[in-house]
Amino acid sequence: MAKDKTDNRPRARLPKGFQDLGGEDLRATTRMLATIREVYERYGYEPLETPAFEYTDALGKFLPDQDRPNAGVFSIADEDEQWMSLRYDMTAPLARYVAENKHHLPTPYRRYAMGPVWRNEKPGPGRFRQFMQCDADTVGTDSVAADAEACMLMADVIEALGIAKSDFRIRVNNRKVLDGLLELIGINPTSDSDAQRRLTVLRAMDKYDKFGAPGVTLLLGKGRKDESGDFTAGAQLAPDQIDRVVGYLEASKEAVPLIAVGNRLANENVRSREGFDELQRMVELFSAAGYGDRIAFDPSVVRGLDYYTGPVFEAELTFEVKNEDGQTVRFGSVGGGGRYDDLVARFTGQKVPATGFSLGLSRLQAALAIVKRGAAQTLGPVVVLVMDKAELPRYQKMAHDLRSAGIRAEMYLGTSGMKAQMKYADKRGAPCVVIQGSDERAKGEVQIKDLIEGAKAASAIKDNAEWKAARPAQLSVPEADLVKHVAEIVKLHSSNGHASNSPGG
RNA sequence: GCCGCCUUAGCUCAGUUGGUUAGAGCACCAGAUUGUGGAUCUGGGGGUCCCCCGUUCGAGCCGGGGAGGCGGUACCA
Numbered sequence: 001m002a003k004d005k006t007d008n009r010p011r012a013r014l015p016k017g018f019q020d021l022g023g024e025d026l027r028a029t030t031r032m033l034a035t036i037r038e039v040y041e042r043y044g045y046e047p048l049e050t051p052a053f054e055y056t057d058a059l060g061k062f063l064p065d066q067d068r069p070n071a072g073v074f075s076i077a078d079e080d081e082q083w084m085s086l087r088y089d090m091t092a093p094l095a096r097y098v099a100e101n102k103h104h105l106p107t108p109y110r111r112y113a114m115g116p117v118w119r120n121e122k123p124g125p126g127r128f129r130q131f132m133q134c135d136a137d138t139v140g141t142d143s144v145a146a147d148a149e150a151c152m153l154m155a156d157v158i159e160a161l162g163i164a165k166s167d168f169r170i171r172v173n174n175r176k177v178l179d180g181l182l183e184l185i186g187i188n189p190t191s192d193s194d195a196q197r198r199l200t201v202l203r204a205m206d207k208y209d210k211f212g213a214p215g216v217t218l219l220l221g222k223g224r225k226d227e228s229g230d231f232t233a234g235a236q237l238a239p240d241q242i243d244r245v246v247g248y249l250e251a252s253k254e255a256v257p258l259i260a261v262g263n264r265l266a267n268e269n270v271r272s273r274e275g276f277d278e279l280q281r282m283v284e285l286f287s288a289a290g291y292g293d294r295i296a297f298d299p300s301v302v303r304g305l306d307y308y309t310g311p312v313f314e315a316e317l318t319f320e321v322k323n324e325d326g327q328t329v330r331f332g333s334v335g336g337g338g339r340y341d342d343l344v345a346r347f348t349g350q351k352v353p354a355t356g357f358s359l360g361l362s363r364l365q366a367a368l369a370i371v372k373r374g375a376a377q378t379l380g381p382v383v384v385l386v387m388d389k390a391e392l393p394r395y396q397k398m399a400h401d402l403r404s405a406g407i408r409a410e411m412y413l414g415t416s417g418m419k420a421q422m423k424y425a426d427k428r429g430a431p432c433v434v435i436q437g438s439d440e441r442a443k444g445e446v447q448i449k450d451l452i453e454g455a456k457a458a459s460a461i462k463d464n465a466e467w468k469a470a471r472p473a474q475l476s477v478p479e480a481d482l483v484k485h486v487a488e489i490v491k492l493h494s495s496n497g498h499a500s501n502s503p504g505g
Numbered sequence: 506g507c508c509g510c511c512u513u514a515g516c517u518c519a520g521u522u523g524g525u526u527a528g529a530g531c532a533c534c535a536g537a538u539u540g541u542g543g544a545u546c547u548g549g550g551g552g553u554c555c556c557c558c559g560u561u562c563g564a565g566c567c568g569g570g571g572a573g574g575c576g577g578u579a580c581c582a
Binding site: 013121230438 | 506507508509534535538539540541542543544545573574576577578579580581582
């Protein structure tokens with residue numbers, strides 16, 4: 001019997017690829033979202049919240065030739081047997097929203113959206129099946145000024161989050177330039193028959209940062225075997241085609257101005273010419289606004305997505321850090337985007353040009369955690385100790401008075417003795433505790449013990465008797481002055497390397 | 506999806522040729538040291554040895570299958 005019962009108990013375990021978030025991490029997330037929202041609003045974008053679920057056909061995620069959704073999305077069948085899926089990005093829901101509300105939206109329509117998205121994929125290091133994205137998009141204009149603004153907005157957001165100008169850059173390219181390159185090696189950039197090869201080549205190029213010229217050469221040709229022995233099929237290009245593509249990528253490392261690389265290509269192909277002209281206009285806008293140092297043309301930016309039609313851009317953190325194991329890690333991409341002129345047309349048949357980008361919050365947060373390592377811990381609540389259970393109303397009132405003064409405070413709600421209460425306050429990160437036993441009560445006083453100062457003072461004490469005798473950083477004050485004195489201590493520590501103790505801080 | 510490595514307490518790990526009741530350190534809880542975080546001492550709670558099947562008198566250990574984790578790689582709309 002007992003054994004059966006044990007066997008039937010569910011195991012307490014977090015679903016694979018998901019995470020619990022609490023305490024300081026959650027506070028950091030909230031603060032970051034507030035900062036990002038502020039910058040988006042400053043640029044004039046409107047907030048938009050769409051639901052977690054969309055009809056699967058609206059997301060465009062049915063498997064080819066089947067009436068089941070793509071395995072990469074979380075899907076359920078509605079009661080009326082319509083498939084619904086959790087959104088996997090913010091762009092597809094935006095296209096649906098615009099198609100549905102086009103007539104009462106201003107044109108261009110500029111909106112931002114922040115929230116979780118879900119991907120039903122194998123999670124990896126720092127990659128989860130639910131994560132936060134922060135998007136900003138402009139729909140209804142084909143002006144490159146909108147693309148340029150997206151890049152500048154990305155730069156401003158990253159800076160506002162506390163990353164120095166020199167620690168990130170926005171790299172910009174244009175799909176049309178790449179399409180021209182494909183055309184030059186005999187791959188039609190628009191025909192369906194070449195679509196698969198085109199994608200394979202673009203993806204191989206996208207790996208240039210990771211594998212370098214030798215790796216890309218293999219991926220463009222016969223294929224590549226990785227360290228674990230797994231084999232990736234290649235694009236099967238001929239050697240002269242490969243040379244052309246790798247040569248293009250290699251040129252991005254040369255000392256010549258990148259513009260020259262694009263220009264060389266543009267002189268040979270009309271598609272590349274068009275893309276290159278757009279890039280030049282964007283670069284002019286960047287330098288006019290003073291962003292020339294952070295945003296630059298980079299011919300190796302590709303982006304894997306198929307739906308991009310013009311400028312594409314990627315935000316990258318450039319600094320290196322040591323992780324917990326002492327290894328050097330590069331952060332790499334924290335977001336990106338580009339122009340997608342055909343997404344709304346899926347619904348309406350009318351071409352609605354659009355451009356925008358997405359920032360991944362968790363990667364940025366991981367980066368910030370390292371940049372700001374050791375900085376501000378949020379101060380815990382002031383803890384009112386319960387010395388005498390018969391006096392709970394008195395302690396409750398003290399906590400209430402502190403809260404009324406805007407100080408985060410709580411009465412100890414456990415049932416343990418004083419020592420355990422001190423340990424509790426310590427673990428909560430309390431700036432101080434309030435102590436009133438029968439002695440103090442008789443005198444109409446309370447003791448306030450500053451835990452942070454106290455810890456410093458106590459670290460010098462070795463001897464136990466001395467430890468007992470010392471009451472470091474502890475003062476007696478009249479009960480009526482409790483709030484005033486606690487406020488002083490909280491203020492001192494708030495301005496002293498600790499974040500505010502005020503609620504929600 | 507494919508390849509490799511790994512899985513014993515909350516954490517880090519021992520565990521003999523297969524042999525009584527599976528251990529340590531840290532962490533946690535309680536008590537002692539007047540009513541005070543640390544130190545010290547004493548005590549305590551915690552384990553389906555990842556799961557299932559097999560071999561065996563007997564499996565944490567051997568065999569098979571599966572799951573989970575980590576790391577590559579692919580995919581990433």
